[in-house]
Amino acid sequence: MSFISYLINGLGLGSVYAIIALGYTMVYGIAKMLNFAHGDVIMIGAYVALLSMTHAGMPVLPAVLISVVACTVLGLLIERVAYKPLRNASSSLAVLITAIGVSYLLQNIALLMFGANAQTFPSVVKWKGLSLAGGKLTISGETLVTIIVCIIIMIALILFVQKTKPGQAMRAVSEDRGAALLMGINVNGTIALTFAIGSGLAAIAGVLLCSAYPSLTPYTGAMPGIKAFVAAVFGGIGSIPGAFIGGILLGIIEIFGKAYISSQMADAIVFAVLIVVLLVKPTGLLGKKIQEKV
Amino acid sequence: MENVLDVKNLGISFGGLRAVNDFSVSIKKEQLYGLIGPNGAGKTTIFNLLTGVYKPDSGKIILDGTDVTGKSTIDINKAGIARTFQNIRLFSQLSVLDNVKVGLHNNHSYSTVESIFRLPRFHKVEKEMNEIAMELLEVFGLKEDANVQAQNLPYGQQRKLEIARALATKPKLLLLDEPAAGMNPNETEELMEMIRFVRDHFHMTILLIEHDMKLVSGICEQLTVLNFGEVLAQGDTSTVLNDPQVIKAYLGE
């Protein structure tokens, strides 16, 4: 029984990673940049939802909605002010370092506004969850909701990218930005849209993460951000199903590692698995192999 | 061994596509040999096979009597094949002089310890390298630009620098991949002079890919025409260029 419960917890944690990783992977696929500040957008999203619920006394759904809107705007703002001017910089490291600067900035803004102390995040899920096998196996409402939300988001994103015009534009830009521009696709708009979607997802991830692990500090987003980045690379960065699979696997490995090997070594295990996967498949599980033409 | 290069029945497939099939050629010492054919005929693939970028799935490559089939790019360069690229590949941030000095890397050596402590051998070998590199640059009229960053050279000069760098490795066979691409008629004329000069001055054997027929008929002594990965015609330049099959392949039906 404990095996199944670990597995389900792993799925829950993995679903959060997957939602964050989707944001990472879409931004990477289209803007070819590692958005190191993505994890901190999660944290901002969680604070906005928290304030809406506790200070403004809003019900859950409007609070989450406000958080999504706030993060979307934040994502667009970051992209416009900090990343877009560096899009054609001579080194791709420039925008990476700027993203790190944005990450510090968001953390310190949160630190000034909300303080360093951990705040308790009230769960947005009121459902008690399921109790199966005569009470031997309980699944929390948070876990179930997280898994369901993650699946819905993934399917919606795949449909969006495959079926809609803006989605096709995204694919075109990620395939070949120059060619997309020549075909009359609004490249800047498409990149901004990608940031908007990724950041909106980050808000949802933040709310779900803090519902499951209810302690919120200005640094809450950093480690899940890194882990989700690992998940995105793990699944093959740039691939939406890859991010989903990578996130889920990472969550399961982390929970199993904690349960069966060592709780202190869980992170090391996660990173070790990543290394092994990349050494065997250098572009991740679902990544495309690219070879330079001579 | 009179032939510098002997290629026998070389072939490679990518997926289901036979990119090069049953390709054979012999090139004599100090010959200027042309490889021509329509786009996609497999010319650059042959260069990539000769330099070990791709491993052939059939056939043999004999360089100056030594079998180099299946060897790595690095070993093939050490064995004596150097090349230039269709889309120029210079060390863009290094100076013109340093580009050539990288070419001298394997034939002029001192250890890492000698370089860190600036031991006498470092100074001696560096001086040697500078002299050789400057001589090469002088041949190509690049001496004045020795300290310019390679990426700041004009296009035509970049092509020349690429040839100088290849020659610095002291090859037995020099492969030039579309050296005249992007040049105007005057520059092409100058390039033809230069290729002849390289052959005479360095006693070099040269195999070149080119689309510019004026250059091909002007300097190549022998030709191989490639079409769909196979040899269409082979022999003296004038004979090959008058071959009805070749004319058909170039001009279409």
Place this chain on the structure above:
Amino acid sequence: MLKKLSKQKISDIITYGIVLVAFIVMQILINAGQISSLFEGLMVPLCTYIILAISLNLVVGVLGELSLGHAGFMCVGAFTSAFFSKCMQDTITNSIVRFLIALLIGIVVAAIFGLLIGIPVLRLNGDYLAIVTLAFGEIIKNIVNVLFIGKDSKGFHFSTKDVMALNMEPDGKVIVNGPQGITGAPKDATFFIGFILVLITLFIILNLIHSRDGRAIMAIRDNRIAAESIGINITKYKLMTFTISAAMAGAAGVLYGHNLSNLTANTNNFGYNMSINILVFVVLGGIGNIRGSIISAVVLTLLPELLRGLSDYRMLIYAIVLIVMMLFNWAPKAIEWREKYLSFKKNKKEAVK
């Protein structure tokens, strides 16, 4: 040709000169009591950061590969050497001798780690290499945090659980205490030693760059395929660069570890935060620009201290300064603007494509 050589030499001499003058000025100020003890305490870490920055620049700027695990090698150097020094504290009483042996141990072990990690990972490129190095750095930090080592009359005891699991005799002494790290290792590092180490690192790196090996490494950075075509052994040079860089990070770690009475491994000193901070030094100072790395390491380390008066706002300002400087230095529009209004340099020859 001669002109170029001397130009390069002059540039190197300026770099050495800046380091030397900065050291002398600081030393005079310290002796005159003009420097707060807080500031003075920053001098050894500052030397550490300079070594880390210039050694990472070797990988990022000269080889052109992105590594986010530099702090991992620093961690290896710090812990192995502090372990040695703590064990030998009573055996070798001369602190200079003890530090030199510790330094050697830290460098060698970090170099071995660099080599062993480099062999599998250097096949990867770009962002994949970055994430794998980050992963290795985190693993190293994580392992150090679960390591317990004690010593008693019967010899060494190891555990990855806790102190009790060491099963030591009553006379046993805990040396490495898991998350609490190594406590009470001798503080053998001084500002002077740090300064000497910076000079040595600088000497090795500058001489390496302006040599046959350095040219080969930069050739790989500029065009791997062309480098291969003229017989440059890519794997050898990538590994060599990575190993040398790791060894230097190890030396930085030794310096860092011997400046603390309580050596622990957390995210900020040996985790990815540190790796990223070093990368910030490198990129802000100019990729491939060794002197720039030194200057930016100094400025960015001292900046938060100089802003201390602003207390809570200092890291916020730091972040904003970082973003603005990156935009100013790298955005094509900003570069255009600078060239138009602030141009002191003569026009470069335009490359025709």
